[in-house]
Amino acid sequence: MPQSTLSRLLAANIPWTLHIAALLTSIWFLSPASRSIFLLFYGLTTFLFDTECLLAALQNADEPPLIPHLYLPYVGHVIGMFWHGASYFARVNASTQYPMYTLLTLTGRTIVVIDPALAGTIQKASKNTSFYGMILEVTKRLVDLDEPTMEIIRWNISGEHGPHEGLMHEAGSMVARELSPGPSLNEMSAVQLQQFSMLLNAFVPGSTGVEISLMDFVKRIFTVGNAFTIYGPQNPFALNPSLVQDFWTWEQGMIAVMADIFPSLTARKPYLARKAINAALEEFVAKEHYRNASPMIQKRVQINLKHGLTTKMAGHAELILLFGVTGNVVPTTFWVLANIFSRPELLARIREETSQAVLCMRSAPVGPREKVINVAQLKTKCPLLVSTYRETIRSIANLSSVRLVMHTHTVSAPGHRPYLLRQGGIVQIASGVIHALDSVWGSDANKFNPSRFMSATTTNEQFSASSSATEITATALPKGVSSAAYRGFGGGSVICPGRHFAQNEILGFVALCVHMLDIVDVKTGGSFALPVKDDGRIPLSVMKPAREPQVLIKRREGEESAAWSLEL
Numbered sequence: 001m002p003q004s005t006l007s008r009l010l011a012a013n014i015p016w017t018l019h020i021a022a023l024l025t026s027i028w029f030l031s032p033a034s035r036s037i038f039l040l041f042y043g044l045t046t047f048l049f050d051t052e053c054l055l056a057a058l059q060n061a062d063e064p065p066l067i068p069h070l071y072l073p074y075v076g077h078v079i080g081m082f083w084h085g086a087s088y089f090a091r092v093n094a095s096t097q098y099p100m101y102t103l104l105t106l107t108g109r110t111i112v113v114i115d116p117a118l119a120g121t122i123q124k125a126s127k128n129t130s131f132y133g134m135i136l137e138v139t140k141r142l143v144d145l146d147e148p149t150m151e152i153i154r155w156n157i158s159g160e161h162g163p164h165e166g167l168m169h170e171a172g173s174m175v176a177r178e179l180s181p182g183p184s185l186n187e188m189s190a191v192q193l194q195q196f197s198m199l200l201n202a203f204v205p206g207s208t209g210v211e212i213s214l215m216d217f218v219k220r221i222f223t224v225g226n227a228f229t230i231y232g233p234q235n236p237f238a239l240n241p242s243l244v245q246d247f248w249t250w251e252q253g254m255i256a257v258m259a260d261i262f263p264s265l266t267a268r269k270p271y272l273a274r275k276a277i278n279a280a281l282e283e284f285v286a287k288e289h290y291r292n293a294s295p296m297i298q299k300r301v302q303i304n305l306k307h308g309l310t311t312k313m314a315g316h317a318e319l320i321l322l323f324g325v326t327g328n329v330v331p332t333t334f335w336v337l338a339n340i341f342s343r344p345e346l347l348a349r350i351r352e353e354t355s356q357a358v359l360c361m362r363s364a365p366v367g368p369r370e371k372v373i374n375v376a377q378l379k380t381k382c383p384l385l386v387s388t389y390r391e392t393i394r395s396i397a398n399l400s401s402v403r404l405v406m407h408t409h410t411v412s413a414p415g416h417r418p419y420l421l422r423q424g425g426i427v428q429i430a431s432g433v434i435h436a437l438d439s440v441w442g443s444d445a446n447k448f449n450p451s452r453f454m455s456a457t458t459t460n461e462q463f464s465a466s467s468s469a470t471e472i473t474a475t476a477l478p479k480g481v482s483s484a485a486y487r488g489f490g491g492g493s494v495i496c497p498g499r500h501f502a503q504n505e506i507l508g509f510v511a512l513c514v515h516m517l518d519i520v521d522v523k524t525g526g527s528f529a530l531p532v533k534d535d536g537r538i539p540l541s542v543m544k545p546a547r548e549p550q551v552l553i554k555r556r557e558g559e560e561s562a563a564w565s566l567e568l
């Protein structure tokens, strides 16, 4: 046995002296029958408390260090992750502060990365790690895809038959192209901004206010507006408005449905909600309503059918994109609004800053006044608004970037020793932990600082390394912070293709709310309190609030009859 292993065994948190003393005592003082019972219980206790410490000591020293669970081998960390959600990664590493570490999870190993430099290396496109290897099983369970469909989807995900062949590559690059800055993105954003304006003018029509949960307000406008934009006038929500509620019921119970343990009994509500939406999406494809949808959806459905998906499965496949389109955007918009409207001073500054983007204030001789907000100007001329948006995302995005290790290999990054990653390990780049590191963001890392990303000059977007698509925004990463540390949209080879679209809609909608509306506490009539974040869930999107504020939404004084709109 090499000395280093022996010394690690001796240094491990295992009470060797106690074990030897207990063994000798049982031999000397107990009868054979009592000894057997004693050793059985002692052995069980030792197994519980010492197994992971032993495995940590025996582990290859080049691997990320294994953090033993204190008393429950193999399942302890799994329970911890379910119990504490993404916040578990910070808890478990609170005393050790390793840049990268290993947790035993059932029969596998989860490698947690909390250092941006290592994250930057791991997230690069590589044959050694795979995003789809991890995510496809989750997608299958989330939206209910059958095995023949999965076989079509899995074909060539690792690129062994070429980089462009197979459904995933064809559909993925088409979606990324359609959502990149350019004419097709502009076309979609223009339709969407017009929808938002119409919906908001109608939602708060005159001088009477609306009492509602702030989250429900955002859900209603965004689900309907986005469905129209992406899925066209014959989208499932337009044909059957009750599906909006079903969609969010499913979203809230996604984890339970995904667990797939008799979901019709254990997760009845979200299971039935999914069934209703899936039926509507099946019809959307079967009746060819997609032919009136955005070019992105027309192409996506046609690619799915061309590769052999049935109309039923092509319908179900749209549910995951619907989630991609709204699942993060709705809670993000909620938090941007909450961060601004709960801080009167910030609200006043943003109102003033964004008033320069209210382009056309024209008074028609008759009829309502028209006011137009230009979104391009919000992005380039309103650093406080854009910085508030980015800071909001930093403070709520705790979804890990996940990769499956396909081949054993070594990763290294400046300032770190090389780390050995074994085949079969699941890497999780812990975005929530990285977003809260003092070493990255400074001593106010845990505070909300709306000016954090403000930049004096308009710069090219630096928030998405390894991406060819750039966009001009009036914000920059703080000095010394690498793009791999800003993880709201993932990073490297798997960066969210919808981030430009999301930025247009969120900035536009928030600016519209800021100018058109007062959003106040329903009881006091003053600013509502910023809700606490619910960081104890396994995240499938950005964090939700622990409690949704009930608000009164009404037109600002003088804006009762104005017709507001957004343009790109």
Ligand code: HEM
Pocket: 172, 175, 179, 324, 325, 326, 328, 329, 332, 393, 397, 399, 400, 401, 402, 487, 488, 489, 490, 491, 494, 495, 496, 497, 498, 499, 501, 502, 542
């Ligand atoms: C604030 C809003 C949004 C946030 C925070 C967000 C975040 C993310 C994240 C973290 C990922 C996964 C990256 C990884 O695992 O490393 C992702 C993937 C994705 N997002 Fe977004 N997203 C947002 C809005 C959107 C929108 C509006 C769309 C579509 C219009 C969209 C479409 C997608 C798609 C299709 C993927 C999968 C990418 C792939 O398979 O390669 N997202 N997003």
